[in-house]
Amino acid sequence: MVKLKSNDDKEFEVEEAAVIQSEMIKNMIEDGCATSVIPLPNIDSKTLIKVIEYLNKHINMGKAAETGEEDDLKEFDEQFVNMGWEELFDVIMAANYLNIHELMELCCQSAADRLKNKSVRAVREMLKITNDLTEEEEQEIINDAPWAFEGPEIDDTVN
Amino acid sequence: MDCEASIPSNSMQDSNLLAEMVAEILSRLPVKSILKFRCVLKSWLALISSPEFIKMHLRISGKKEDTQHILICNNPYFGDKSICKECPVRSLLYDSVAEVFDVNYPTGKAGDNRVIVGSCNGLVFLYHYSEYRVLWNPTTRMYKNLPHFRYRRWGKFPIYGFGYGYGNDELHDYSPVYGFGYDELHDDYKILNTLDSYRKMSLGKNNISFDLANEKWEKMEKPSYGVGETDGEVGEVIFLPHDALSILNPTSDIRAYGSNIQWFGKARLKTTELITKILSRLPVKSLLEFTSVSKAWLALISSPEFINIHLSLSANNKEDTNHMLTVNYRGAYKRNFKEFPVRSLFFDSVTEAFDLDCPIEYDRKYIRILGSCNGLIFLANSEGYSFLWNPTTRKYKTLPYFTSRWKKYIVSYGFGYDELHDDYKVVGVSDNYIMSPNDISDDTEVKIYSLKSDSWTNVDYCDEIFLIKKNVGYCWVTLRDPGLFVDGKVDWANEKWEKVDKPSYGVGETELHVGKLGSDLCVFTDYKGSHLCVWVMSELIQRDLDCPIEYDRKYIRILGSCNGLIFLANSEGYSFLWNPTTRKYKTLPYFTSRWKTYLVKYGFGYDELHDDYKVVGVSYKFIMRPNDISDDTEVKIYSLKSDSWTNVDYCDEAFLIKKNVGYGGEVLHHDGVFVNGKVH
Incomplete structure (x- = not known):
């Protein structure tokens, strides 16, 4: 068992088999630096719980393929990314920090899927971005590849 | 630490x-x-x-499969049309019929002789022998014109022009072979040009490379193996992704070498095999277009082997490729053929029907669909001419005229595929035409038409059953969209042969009818009005069914079947549902029409939506002269649940087909609906 500490000083016990999916922690363990509690100053406990949930489910990925639990895992992944933007960003940050490749891939793809086919306005709204382009600049971009602005797009900001 | x-x-x-x-x-x-x-x-x-x-x-x-696309373009020296299509690799791998999209060339005129030299990382290098060299990104639709290759720099070689290929006329003294790829070492895209000099001059070969970073053509050191070793064999020089430059040898292998210009591998790839794999998943429309890509493709697509592969592949996915063909017989002078995908009936709320242009010219007005198999449709008109038509390829063939030994005769046809002889066959059974129905003649003449020999042959009458079984086949009324019928040759040999015992009763005493039981062909006999025997041609099971229906058995006919239920009607307007397994039957309420004399045509099927078996009856006024076919028709639907006939708005034909007749069975004969014989 490995102990992880979030930035709000809560400790979590995780199986070593699960936690070594994080390249960062794996390296620490290999270097013999994980004897006591591993402090994670970038991750709050809410996000850490999410990450640990993922890690526990994804222990022995190879085994799942053999036992035909792939669909189950797929379903879990789908459920897992079903969260708000802020939460998703937190998990992406944590995955990047902990260097968990699969989780990073999953969350980034989910984020990309949410943005796909959305209108520019919807993207700004979803990500709470204030437009800093002038109308002329914007028109120039549109003229550059007008086909990209054609066809159906979703103006809905709901995930 | x-x-x-x-x-x-x-x-x-x-x-x-x-x-x-x-x-x-x-x-x-x-x-x-x-x-x-x-x-x-x-x-x-x-x-x-x-x-x-x-x-x-x-x-x-x-890394993603769904971003890989294949670009298919024609050889500019073959065919006058520019063809450029793209097809997602994912669709090729997983869809039974792949999606194909049109792509517009970024520059040049419609009929330009462009050559796609190669592609790498989504970039395509395109060149016109004299006008332009373009680096093109089909995804962003952006392109960049590249400067002319100034061959004058190699002044001592007289170069008259550029060609693609190995022609030896004045214009093609040199055969430059372009290659295009990504040079990882220098992080640059490069174009390679191999000048293959005309042999008489024995000037050797030069490799000239275009460097995108400094936009210059430069002479490149020859790789150590020397291009000359592949003399005359090199079809195309291409760069492969992952920093490899390769020379594609069309005979068999891809030779590749890395950015440091050394051999690093030799991979065998049978290109035709690969192309066959890809093409066999394309829809027929694209295939027909692609016959103009090159002579080799034309030969491939027209070959019986390819048709065979394509047919078996497309037949596997019934949902996508099964189409329903409907014919509107309402107008006396016009036949409107419409088709719609069976898939649409199942999943779409509104089924879109497409007009189908029947190419058969003469006497269209009495033409009838009599059967279909592997995408081929067999039709006959009222004057004794019959046709084979492939709606997908829009080709048709007129069969030789069916002649009989009688002056007046009636012909009934069956159409199917003969697996043993790999031939499509039509069985024609002609009866002496006698006016009074009680005088049905025992004498029957049977002829078989073979597509291979393109002629009708007389057949021994006794062998009829055997004939029907083996030569007409099982897939009597299966209409599959991408059945390919090219030049009358279709190869689908599957050596299966099993002997069938003749029916036990005497042949001479019976009138045999060919019918359909579910998806199987059956023969049923009306044994002098005393027995009705049904003979199912499925998996060689022979079943003599004793029909329990009592009255007026002798003119009873099987008109359809579905889920083991058989729908029959007799000449006096009574109709029945019969379950041969339970031996129970039910007499349907009498079909009444607003006319005094009328004809009724029935269709029987299962309505999945309402979980009900339904019969559609179409009645129209009986007029002796066939030219006076009335447009007026009355349509009624019988529901087994409510056990009654209901009038249906006639205009709602499509609705009828969709909602009330259900998904299977050969339905609505005369009103022109011809449905895939498979139920569920």
């Missing part, structure tokens, strides 16, 4: 990190969204335009 240092500090949580995450997310979007989202924020515009982001996107999207 300083363990404290191995824990990354908090300071990472800044705007740089955030930008990095945004890049991670955006790089997973399709190109269209990315180009659009340049509008979101200045920093996004800067990010998306940066070479680092482009590379990141390329790296991530390159």
Whole structure:
């Protein structure tokens, strides 16, 4: 068992088999630096719980393929990314920090899927971005590849 | 080991990190969204335009199956039309019929002799022998004109022009072979040009490379193996992704060497095998177009082996390829053929029907669909002419005229595929035409038409059953869309042969009818009005069924079957549902019409929506002269649940077919609906 500490000083016990999916922690363990509690100053406990949930489910990925639990895992992944933007960003940050490749891939793809086919306005709204382009600049971009602005797009900001 | 240092500090949580995450997310979007989202924020515009982001996107999207597309273009010296299509690799792998999209060339005129030299990382190098050399990104629709290759620099070689291929006329003294690819070592895209000199001059070969970074053509050192070794064999020089330059030898293998210009591998690839694999998954329309890609493709697509592969592949996916063909017989002078996908009936709320142009010219007005098999449709008109028609390829063939030994005769046909002889056959059974129905003649003449020999042959009457079984086949009324019928040759040999015992009762005493039981062909006999025997041709099961229906058995006919239920009607207007397994039957309420004399045509099927078996009866006024076919028709539907006939609005024909007749059975004979014989 490995102990992880979030930035709000809560400790979590995780199986070593699960936690070594994080390249960062794996390296620490290999270097013999994980004897006591591993402090994670970038991750709050809410996000850490999410990450640990993922890690526990994804222990022995190879085994799942053999036992035909792939669909189950797929379903879990789908459920897992079903969260708000802020939460998703937190998990992406944590995955990047902990260097968990699969989780990073999953969350980034989910984020990309949410943005796909959305209108520019919807993207700004979803990500709470204030437009800093002038109308002329914007028109120039549109003229550059007008086909990209054609066809159906979703103006809905709901995930 | 300083363990404290191995824990990354908090300071990472800044705007740089955030930008990095945004890049991670955006790089997973399709190109269209990315180009659009340049509008979101200045920093996004800067990010998306940066070479680092482009590379990141390329790296991530390159791994995904759904970003790989195949570009199919024709050989400019073959056919006058420019063809350029793209097809997602994913669709080729997983769809029974792959999607194909039209692609517009970025520059040049419609009929230009362009050659696609190669592609790499989504970039395509395109050249016209005299006008232009273009680097083109079909995804972003952007392109870049490249400067002329100044061959004068190699002044001592007289070069008259450029050609693609190995012609030896004045214009093609040189056969430059272009190659295009990504040079990872120098992080640059490069174009390679091999000048293959005309042999008489024995000038050897030169490799000239175009460097995109400094936009210059430069002479390149020959690779160590020497191009000459593949003399005359080199079809195309291409760069493969992952820093490999390769020379494609059309005879068998791809020879590849790395950016350091050394052999690094030799992979065998039978190109025709690969092309066959790809093409066999394309829809017929594309295939017909692609016959003009090159002579080799024309030969491939027309070959019986290919047709065979294509047919078996497309037949596997019934949902996508099964189409329903309907004919409107309402107008006396016009036949409107319409088709719609069976899939649409199942899944779409509104089924879209497409007009089908029947190419058969003469006497269209009395033409009837009599059967179909592997996408071929057999039709006959009232004057004794019969036709085979492939609606997918729009080709048709008129069969030789069916002649009989009688002056007046009635012919009934069956159409199917003979697996043993790999031939499509039509069975024609002619009866002496006698006016009074009680005088049905025992004498029958049977002829078989073979597509291979294109002639009718008389057949021993006794062998009829055997004939029907083996030569007409099982797939009597299966209409599959992509059945390919080219030049009358269809190869689908599957050596299966099993002997069938003749029926036990005397042949001479019975009138045999060919019918359909579910998807199987059956023969049923009306044994002098005393027995009705049904003979199912499925998996060689022979079943003599004793029909329990009492009255007026002798003119009873099987008109349809579905889920083991058989629908019969007799000549006096009574109809029955019969379950041969339980031996129970039910007499349906009498079908009444508003006319005094009328004809009724029935269709029987299962209505999945209402979980009900339904019979459609179409009645029209009986007029002796066939030219006076009345447009007026009355349509009624019988529901087994309610056990009654209901009038149906006639205009709602499509609705009828969809909702009330159900999904199977050969339904609505005369009203012209011809449905795939498979039930469920």
